[in-house]
């Protein structure tokens with residue numbers, strides 16, 4: 001047999017082997033690809049925006065959703081709550097939202113687009129526990145000065161009903177306001193800025 005014949009056989013083998021390995025690669029790569037096509041998993045993986053319908057929320061109620069694996073709260077604040085917000089400013093660490101814990105459109109006294117609806121990431125800025133929603137005024141366990149807010153039982157951090165942190169607690173900053181906007185009068189899309197591509 002000539003050397004040419006051997007080379008030809010080798011070349012054929014290499015061609016077939018490469019095709020098989022390449023084919024296996026396509027199959028292997030196809031498994032995660034197929035999985036990624038399942039809508040719920042894909043949405044989770046990409047951190048897709050989450051829509052929150054606030055049309056049935058009573059004043060004073062809270063709605064909890066998940067965005068990018070994190071708790072997000074939407075709170076329907078009452079007029080009384082909004083009126084009380086300025087009264088605690090002297091006890092807050094960052095009452096004017098100087099630290100970048102919110103988009104520019106929430107850097108206002110109520111830390112929200114519309115005063116009545118507050119949107120927050122529900123993770124304490126100390127070590128990430130999820131604070132409790134405590135809207136009542138002066139409950140026995142939180143003391144006579146409590147004007148309603150969020151209380152983190154892990155190490156005692158306190159936040160007002162705009163998510164602003166009190167002085168003298170372990171949490172260093174206000175609770176985070178995630179990017180969000182209104183897609184209609186009653187639906188908030190969390191995780192996306194106004195005008196962003198869907």
Ligand code: FES
Pocket residue numbers: 124125126127128129152153154155156157170171
């Ligand atoms: S994690 Fe909230 S006070 Fe420490």
